[in-house]
Amino acid sequence: MLGQSQELVPPRKRVDSATVFKRFTKSIKDNGGDQTAYRESIVAETKELFDCDVDELYSQTGGKRGRRDTLPQPAQEAYMVNESISANELERLKGSIGGELQEEVNEQIKSVVQEQSKQTRKWLPW
């Protein structure tokens, strides 16, 4: 009986900011965004959420560059929330983002992330 009930548990995992970030980067790629869409989205997201660059965020909070888990919890949460909702929006828009040039596609993706980040910022305590 015990063994059977265990088999019924679906194979899910605890969601953390790494899981969310992966889904976010995938939603950029699935919309046709390239490495520049990704990089510009991160830069825009950070500016909107924190009024600074990624490197400034790390240096001003004493985090270790390249390791999100060393950022203060509120910062990690802000990214996580924003990337989750931005990914939802990008997944919803899948198929409708396009353009003749790669740059046009990138620009649209970045704008989606930028707009979402502005909205997210309104709910943050700073």
Next chain:
Amino acid sequence: MIMKLPEIKRRTRKVWDSLNAWKDGVVLQPENFDKDVKSFGDRRYKKTWIQALCRFEAMLSYKSCLDAWALVAISLNFTPDRWDYEYRHQILDEFLMYPDGLELIREGLEQLFSSDFDSQERENVNGFFRLVEEREGRGRGISIPAGRAGAISGTRTAA
């Protein structure tokens, strides 16, 4: 795909703009662009523009490095279909000029080889591993110019 000068100029402007944009994509002091490019040499030469482009591309990869794994898996994962493939070595050279550039790559590889990633995800980073392999073949390695450290451990087996 060999890029022509007008295309290189256009891309240089584009990446410079995004490096100098503030919120809403407003570019701060756009008049500085000419001065910045001039610092790489004579603007009549293609070489000058390529240098500027590679420096600015490396800078954008550095400035967007929130998670080190994505630096390796996305930003520096040069595959032949990418427009910047032709300049992959020069961009990586520029990236390694940052004092912690190599450290960020090392950190990124450590993250990628942790249990958070599966073998398929690691295979997708092929563009980066190939780049490292090419450099080893040319004796260029991936060490910073000052000669600190050698090849990154783990890259050889992974590639």
